[in-house]
Each structure stands twice: as C-alpha cells, then as structure tokens.
Ligand SMILES: Nc1ncnc2c1ncn2[C@@H]1O[C@H](COP(=O)(O)OP(=O)(O)OP(=O)(O)O)[C@@H](O)[C@H]1O
C-alpha cells in the first residue's frame with residue numbers, strides 16, 4: 001500500500017508531499033501519524049497525510065521504516081486546516097502542520113485509540129475513599145489519610161506517607177479509592193441587562209457563520225461571550241476564546257475559570273513545555289470544554305467545536321509577519337468554514353475593513369451602544385501641548401492633568417498614566433548635530449535605562465555604555481531626549497510623594513509572578529498610580545480607576561502605514577476605556593501635539609461611526625483596503641546588497657508574470673535593519689477581480705525565489721486587510 005507523507009527537514013524546497021510504501025495494514029495507520037522514513041541518506045520523521053493512495057510520482061516508492069511509538073491523533077478538521085493553510089500561505093505541508101502539532105511534535109504524548117494512558121501523564125485526579133477496607137498496613141495508612149484530609153492527588157498521598165506507589169495502585173485497581181469529581185463552585189452567569197439580552201437573542205436569529213459584536217468599552221461583551229459559550233457547552237459542544245496575548249490578563253482568565261471551573265484550559269506564551277503538553281492532552285482527550293488562549297489557541301485540538309470567539313479583532317498582533325506565517329483571523333475563519341462553527345469577532349473599535357463588510361451585510365452585525373448599567377463613557381479633556389509649552393510649562397504633565405491627578409488621589413481613587421512606548425521613549429541624541437545613538441546591529445535608536453545606567457536596544461536587547469561625547473561631532477551636549485516610563489515614574493513620585501506609584505511595562509513584568517502581583521495590588525488598591533505602556537490598554541477592568549492620563553497621544557500617528565489612523569483611534573479608545581468602569585464616572589486627559597487630527601478628535605468624542613466615516617473616505621480616495629487589495633512583499637537577509645538585488649528580481653519577475661493585470665506598485669523601500677538583518681519591501685495594489693490570477697503568479701515567483709536563494713533570504717508576503 002502507498003501512503004502520502006510530508007517530512008521534517010530544514011530546507012524549505014523539500015517541504016512537499018512524498019509517496020512511500022508500507023507493509024502495514026490500514027488498521028495500523030492513521031492520518032497525522034508519525035513515521036520514520038528514509039530520505040536521501042538520512043532517516044527522517046514524517047507525518048502521514050493520506051493513506052492508500054496511488055503512486056503517481058513516476059519513481060519507485062521507498063518503504064517506511066516504521067511508526068513512532070508515541071502517537072498523535074490530530075482531529076480531522078485540523079488536518080484539513082493544515083492543508084488549506086499550506087495553499088493559502090504558500091508554505092509546505094510540514095511547515096503548515098508544525099503549527100498544529102502538539103508540543104515537541106507529540107513526543108511523550110501517548111494515546112490508545114484516542115484514549116490516553118493515565119500512567120504517562122501527570123496525575124490530575126484527586127483520589128478519595130470509595131468503599132471497602134484496605135487489607136495491609138500501607139493501604140490502611142492511605143485510607144486513613146484520605147478520610148482525615150479529603151481528596152488528594154496521587155503524588156500528594158505518596159509525599160505525605162513515604163510509601164511506595166503500589167498500595168495506592170492496588171486500592172485504585174480494586175475500586176476502593178477512585179477519582180473524585182471536583183465540584184468547583186462555579187459562579188452563576190450574571191443576569192443580562194436588557195441591552196445585552198437583545199444582543200444575545202439577535203445572535204440566534206439566524207445561523208450566520210461570521211458575526212461582529214461591536215460594543216463600546218465596558219459594554220459587557222465578555223459577559224455575552226460567556227453566555228453564548230455556556231449555551232454551547234450545554235449542547236455538548238466546545239468553545240474557543242482567542243485573545244491577543246496582552247489582553248489575556250489574569251482577570252480574564254479568572255473570569256472564565258470562575259464560570260466554567262476545571263473544564264477550562266488556558267494557553268499563552270508563558271507556559272512551560274510540559275504545561276503545554278498537559279493542556280494539549282486534556283483538550284485532545286475531551287476533558288476541556290472551553291479554551292481561553294492567545295493566537296496559537298486557534299489550533300486547539302478539540303473536536304465538536306460549537307463556537308469560536310475572536311476578541312479584540314482589530315489587534316495587529318493577529319497578523320502574520322516573519323515569526324508568524326498566518327493571520328489568526330483568517331485561520332479562525334478557515335476553521336469555522338471547515339467545521340461549520342460560528343465565529344464571533346468582538347471589538348470596541350473594529351477594523352475598518354471588517355466594519356465595511358458588516359455594514360454591507362456580508363457579515364452579521366450586533367451592536368452594544370452603551371456601557372453596562374448606562375454608566376457613561378469617560379469624559380475626555382483634550383490638552384494641546386503646544387499651548388502648554390507656550391505658557392511656559394515644560395513638564396510632560398500638563399497643568400490640567402496635574403490638577404486632576406491630585407483631585408483623584410484626594411478622593412481615594414486610582415490613576416492610570418499611559419505612555420506609548422513606540423517612538424516616544426528616551427533615546428540619546430546630540431543637541432549639537434542631532435545624531436542619535438543607534439544599536440550596532442539594529443539601526444534603531446537605543447533607549448537609556450536608568451536602572452542599569454546603560455543604553456539598551458528594544459529589539460535585540462543588547463546594551464552599551466552611555467557615551468560621554470557625541471561619536472560624530474564630539475560635542476558634550478549629548479543627552480537623553482524624550483521620555484520613557486522610568487522618567488515618568490520618577491517625576492510622578494516627586495510630584496506626589498504620598499502616592500504609591502508603580503510601573504508596568506515589559507521591563508518590570510517579564511516574570512509572570514510580577515504581572516500577577518501588580519494586578520492583585522491594583523485590584524486591592526495598594527497602588528494609587530499605575531504607569532505603563534500598551535500592556536495597560538486592553539482587557540483590564542479595575543472599578544476604582546477614575547482617571548486615565550494619556551501623555552502623548554500622537555506617537556502612534558508616526559507609523560508610516562495606511563492603518564496609522566485606525567491604530568491610533570483604536571489605542572486611544574482602548575486606553576480611555578479603562579477609566580470609569582465602576583460606579584464612579586471616569587475622566588481621561590489626552591495630551592497631544594496634533595489636536596486637529598481626526599483620529600484624535602473622534603477618539604475624544606468616543607464616536608467610532610464618525611471616525612469610520614472619515615477614514616473610509618480616505619481609504620477610497622487613496623485606493624486602500626477594503627476598496628483595493630494591498631499586498632506587501634518583504635525580503636529579509638544578512639547581506640544588504642543581496643537582499644536589494646533579490647527584491648529587485650522579485651519585483652521584475654512578478655511584474656513580468658502579471659503584465660495583463662492592472663496592478664499598481666510602489667517603489668522599493670528599505671526598512672530599518674533589525675538584528676543585523678536588512679529588509680527591503682514594496683507594495684502592490686490590485687483590483688479584487690485580479691486577485692486570483694495575482695495569487696497564482698505570486699506563488700510561482702515566491703517558490704522560484706525561495707528555491708533559488710536556498711533559505712538565505714526570507715520572503716514575507718502579506719495580504720493586508
Ligand atoms: N449583566 C451584567 N450585570 C452586571 N455586571 C455586568 C454585566 N455584564 C457585564 N458586567 C460587568 O461590567 C463590566 C464590563 O463588562 P465586560 O468586561 O464584559 O465588558 P467588555 O465590553 O468586554 O469590556 P472591554 O472591551 O472594555 O474590555 C465588568 O466588570 C462586568 O463584570
């Protein structure tokens with residue numbers, strides 16, 4: 001019999017489907033099974049993609065050498081998903097499957113026809129006394145312990161009694177003790193407000209595959225997710241809630257766990273490998289009803305999915321780029337289509353292109369226009385920092401913000417101060433010639449870190465000492481410029497010495513524990529003023545925060561991207577949304593140098609519709625999505641000349657192959673060097689009608705170039721949304 005297999009190896013050009021022969025029977029093989037195959041002179045791991053196929057390769061098929069002992073059954077729909085991703089993203093079958101395979105390719109995960117063997121996994125069950133009596137003293141000890149202490153884990157029993165495992169095993173085998181169902185007291189769902197109730201019902205009025213839940217911050221979207229999830233679970237189906245990593249706060253996790261108890265799984269980037277394996281196995285084995293996960297959660301190995309929720313749909317981190325060769329939103333849609341699972345996008349600031357589709361009626365639109373209990377959105381005060389400067393206030397805190405912090409503190413309420421890290425941190429520059437100190441390997445301005453008294457690069461993490469004089473002109477006037485969170489912290493501590501001030505950014509919260517404790521302290525009001533970056537923008541729900549200060553609203557406008565306005569609007573809205581979520585109304589002070597910018601203006605008024613109306617006109621006028629398809633092509637590699645040459649060739653080949661289409665291309669531009677790698681990019685705009693043909697040509701040129709450059713140059717093709 002012949003089988004189709006993809007193999008694990010480094011060279012991208014070999015990532016294809018190969019046909020092998022086997023003497024094993026149908027019953028010994030399954031899709032997604034790991035096999036050992038001869039490949040050239042090597043023996044490689046392969047994965048079965050199809051069984052009982054014809055050998056159409058024109059060569060005599062080699063025989064597989066065997067199967068791996070530990071085996072992974074992938075749900076059928078995930079195998080299909082891998083195939084579709086491979087087509088869509090021009091990646092080989094193995095690369096595509098690699099996203100889906102369990103940690104360590106499933107090594108050490110054991111199944112027996114879908115049932116996993118308990119002894120190979122950490123023991124999750126707590127054991128308790130069931131019936132009968134033990135026969136020997138060790139068994140007696142176990143029973144006495146369980147009677148006095150209540151249910152315990154197997155490992156806990158062994159720890160406390162200092163006995164071998166066999167008496168415990170015997171007791172389990174004889175049914176004297178057994179796993180106890182953990183009855184976690186699950187929180188009942190909250191009673192929906194009339195507005196939520198309407199939205200809840202609207203969802204069931206039809207069976208649209210895609211739904212956009214568009215609700216202002218604090219309108220109770222999450223509560224609705226949990227209601228729909230519960231319906232699903234009661235029907236015996238499974239639920240995925242996907243969030244951007246930074247929105248996967250302890251708060252969110254707590255909320256879901258409180259509702260669904262131990263049949264919840266959580267997946268994020270900070271899990272260890274063995275935790276990941278355990279969660280994977282629990283899901284695969286049907287022990288999980290609902291997963292809350294960051295982007296790779298979309299590959300959760302659960303069968304019988306009833307609902308996929310994609311929260312904060314507009315979040316840029318869902319989009320593919322170098323480390324991520326897929327767009328989570330697209331993959332979610334593919335999975336929903338394959339399995340017929342309903343997909344809900346949630347957002348307070350939907351992506352303009354998605355909202356356009358919703359307004360056109362391509363996807364179902366459900367709105368929540370007000371905050372829960374009609375709590376008002378925070379009032380926003382716009383401060384023009386140029387005026388502030390002209391009245392002689394050189395501080396990064398405007399007089400208004402200063403005043404309001406004082407008032408808020410005196411009322412015993414909490415403050416969040418937000419600083420956009422990107423572009424506004426404290427780089428070092430020469431006041432004389434303007435030179436900024438850059439990272440040697442990244443071509444990016446380095447930041448001054450007071451705690452280590454050195455400069456540090458935010459991309460690669462390398463540090464160097466502060467120069468005494470400018471390396472270009474020799475001037476001594478080389479000083480920190482701009483502000484970072486550390487500086488704000490220092491300033492605020494000086495201005496409000498009684499207040500408890502904390503900082504939350506990547507430097508202070510690398511460890512999971514610090515993140516948790518900061519969050520606990522904030523909740524328990526042990527912090528008066530919390531200072532931070534993007535991390536603060538999403539998902540946090542502290543009822544006593546009544547003032548949010550945005551120190552410089554403009555900085556996200558400097559990104560050179562057609563989405564700059566959209567991202568600015570979204571960020572400002574999210575940050576402002578952290579204020580006044582409890583009973584007391586909130587305020588926001590928004591400091592800016594561009595008070596006339598429409599993203600900033602509309603964000604102040606909290607009016608997405610206004611913003612959307614202006615933005616969509618711009619998109620139309622300049623031929624951007626959703627009106628035209630925009631495709632970015634980006635080449636990255638270690639040798640500048642080579643990368644540039646390759647980009648030019650790519651451009652030339654592509655224009656050649658697409659001569660009959662009406663494409664508009666940009667110039668080739670150079671991106672900043674990152675980690676000693678050079679990047680050149682160009683963009684194409686295409687009519688939707690031409691897209692299918694363009695994709696074919698792109699695939700052809702892409703594969704040709706990938707083969708030619710033998711993996712030396714990385715090629716990113718991004719279909720912008
Ligand atoms: N039906 C309800 N009854 C009482 N409180 C509710 C109800 N629904 C939501 N809440 C509370 O209102 C607050 C905001 O709700 P939720 O977090 O669900 O909003 P959200 O729209 O997801 O917010 P955001 O998008 O800003 O993170 C929460 O503290 C939540 O517990």
Ligand SMILES: [Zn+2]
Nearest residue numbers: 439442457460
């Ligand atoms: Zn660097």
